[in-house]
Amino acid sequence: MLGTRLNISFAVTKLAQHSANLSDEHLQKVLYICCYLQGTPEYQLIFNGATQQGLAAYTDADWGIDPNHQ
Known part of the structure; x- marks a missing residue:
């Protein structure tokens, strides 16, 4: 999802x-x-490809420790 279709990343997450x-x-x-x-x-x-810059993605992997997060 992050490397191919960023437009759905929020919904899938x-x-x-x-x-x-x-x-x-x-x-x-x-x-x-x-x-x-x-x-x-x-x-x-x-x-x-000429810039030699790749895709950089970051995520907050600890969403599960927040008891108020739905």
């Missing part, structure tokens, strides 16, 4: 937080993302 206990609403959102991906196959990331 939020859904992953509920992966252990998905509700019907979560499953509907997963299907929505899948339909979106199927309808936008021409979307892509293009990097300029």
